[in-house]
Amino acid sequence: VTETTTERGESSHRLRGPVRVVGAGLLGASIGLSLREHGLEVILDDASPAALALAVDYGAGRAAADGDDPQLVVVAVPPDVTAAVVARELKAYPGAIVTDVASVKSGPLAELRALGADVSRYIGSHPMAGRERSGPIAARADLFTGRPWVIATHDGISTEDIATVSALALDLGANVVSMDPDAHDRAVAFVSHAPQLVSTLMGSRLRDAPEAALSLAGGGVRDVTRVAASDPALWVQIIGANAAHVRPVLESFRTELDVLIRALADPAAPGARKAVAETMSSGNLGVGRLPGKHGTTKRFSKVVVLIDDRPGQFAALLTFIGELGINLEDLRLEHSPGAPIGIVEVSVLPEAEERLVAALEAASWKIAAAWA
C-alpha cells in the first residue's frame, strides 16, 4: 500500500478535456458542474434521456454526440453496473482514460479483467463525498471540496494516466489518497461499511423499544444510529460488492459481542467484570486512533453554553467568541427536549479554554457542564 496526499495546486498536470461523464446523478452532475466552472468541456450521457436533459439544463455539460473524442471518461453509475459500463467505454473510446466513482474497487477491476477489457487505461476512483440526497437536482460544484478522493492503482497503468485522474480530483477540490484496490476495500470496510451495518443493527433494535424508552433518548443513541437512516437500495449494492472485506470485521465484532453476552449472563461470576472492562478499554483504544478534525490526533476543549432558543441569540454568542479572536474547532447546537433553551457545545484549542470561559462568564453567558 502506498499512500500520498497531494494538496490542490501542487500538481503541474492539468486536465485539458473534453471529459465525458456517464451517469447524470448526484456525483456525475456535480463533477460536470465543477469541471465546467474550470472552463473544461463536459460531455454528459445517461441511460435515462430525462435525467440527461435535466443535468444539461442544470449546466453540468452538453449531451453526448457522434464524433466525441474525450481525454477522460468518468463512469458514475450504480456499483452493480459499473464494470459493464467501464468495459463499454474503454471499447468505445480507445484513446481515453476511464475512471469510475464506485464505493468498492477490487470487484470492478476483477470483472473488467474477466471481460477481457483493456485495464491499462482504467484507473478506479472513490470520492468520499456526501450522498444524503441524490439525483442531478442535488448536484453541487463544491461536493468534493476538502474530501478524500481515493485513486485505486494497479499494475500496468502509467504514472501519466494516474496524474490525469489525480488532476480530475484536484480540480474538484478533493485531497488525493492513492491505494491499491484491495487496500481501499479493506479500509472502507473498517471506516464506512461495518460502521454503517452496526448502526443499522442498533437502529433495528429500536423497533422493539417501548415508546417510553424513546422519550429518554439522548445524544449517545442518536449518534450511534444516525447513519441507520441511509438508503437501503444503495447499501445493498455496496455491502454485496465488498462482502469479502466487511465479513471479517463483522465476525470479529461478533466474537467480542459473544464474550460480552456471556459475561452478562452472570455478571457476578469471576472474570465477568474483567471481560466488560477489557471490552470498554479496547473501545477507548480503537476510537482513540481516529484522527482529529484537522487530520491530526489533536484534542479540543469543550465548553457548553446555554442560550435562549430564539433568533439572534446564537449569532450573538458566536459574534462574541469571534471578537475574542478565538477560533471554533467544532460546534454543536442542541435543543433540550421540553425546554425553551438551546445548548451550544463549543470546541476550542485547549490553550484557549480558560480565556474563553472567563470572558463568557464576565459577559454573563450561562455556562453548563459538558454533557455525555
Add this chain to the structure above:
Amino acid sequence: VTETTTERGESSHRLRGPVRVVGAGLLGASIGLSLREHGLEVILDDASPAALALAVDYGAGRAAADGDDPQLVVVAVPPDVTAAVVARELKAYPGAIVTDVASVKSGPLAELRALGADVSRYIGSHPMAGRERSGPIAARADLFTGRPWVIATHDGISTEDIATVSALALDLGANVVSMDPDAHDRAVAFVSHAPQLVSTLMGSRLRDAPEAALSLAGGGVRDVTRVAASDPALWVQIIGANAAHVRPVLESFRTELDVLIRALADPAAPGARKAVAETMSSGNLGVGRLPGKHGTTKRFSKVVVLIDDRPGQFAALLTFIGELGINLEDLRLEHSPGAPIGIVEVSVLPEAEERLVAALEAASWKIAAAWA
C-alpha cells in the same frame, strides 16, 4: 408503566429542605449548587474528607453535623454501593425521604428489600445528565436543565413523597418522567446501555484497522464510535447492574448480525440481497422512531455552507441567518481535513429552507450539498 411529564413550575409542591446530599462528585455537587441557588439549606457528606472539603469550597453546601434533620436525602454515589448507602441513610434519618441518582433502578430496590430497609420512604431517581467530566470541580448548577429525570415509582410509596422528589427534579430544571424501576431499566438498556456497548465494540474493531483506513474516516464512523470513548470503570458497574435487560437487546442484535454475516458469506446467493435490504430497512424504521430534537418526530431541512476557517467568519454567517429571523434547529461545524475551510451544516424548519438558501446565495455565501 405510567409516564407523565411535568413542566417546571406546574407543581405547587416545593422543597423546603434541608436536603442532605451523600457523595460530592459531579452529580452530588451539581445538585448542591443548584439547590443553594434556590435558597435551600444543603448538607454535604462524602466518604472522602478531601472531596467533601472541595465541594464545600465550591459552594455546594455545608458539611454534615450531628443533629442534622433533612427533609430529603439524595444518594449520589457509584452504582455498586448505592443500595448499601441508601439503607444506611434510611436508618440514620427516619424522618426523611431518600432518593438516589444511579443509572439502574431495579437492582438497588431489590437489594434494599433484601436488606430489610424501609423502602416506603425510598424513591429512586435517574437524572439523564452529562458525565463527560467528573468530580465536584466539573459541577454546574445547570447540569440538569432541560434533561429528563426519571422517578422510579413502586408499591407502598405515597404520592406526597413522589411529589417531594419531583419537586427536587423540577427545582433543578429537569423534566420529570415517572416509570416503574423495571420499565426504566428496560428503557435505558435500549437507548443508553446497548448503544454504548455497540459503539464500544465498533470502536474496538478500529484497533485492527490499517493506518491508511483511518485517514478515510468521515462523519459516519465518528458518530457511531463517539461514546466508545466513555469511562470503562463507570460502565462496568452500569452494565453489570443492568445485565438482565441489556443482554436480550444484545442477543437480538446478534441474531440479526448472524443473518447479515451469513448473507455476506455468499452475497450472490438467492435471498442474500433480500436479507441485507431487510436489515437496512429495519434500521430505517427503528431510527425513525426516535423523537426529534424538540421531543417530536419533526424533521428539519439541512443546508451546508462553506466558510473560511478563521475567527469571525462563522459568527458573520450566524448573524446573517439571525437577521433573517430564521431559527436554527440544529447546527454542526466541521473542518475539512487538509482544507482551509469550515463546513457548517445548518438545520432549519422545512418551510424556511427555500428562503434561507435564496438569501445566502444572494449574499454570496457558498452553499454545498448535504454530506453523509
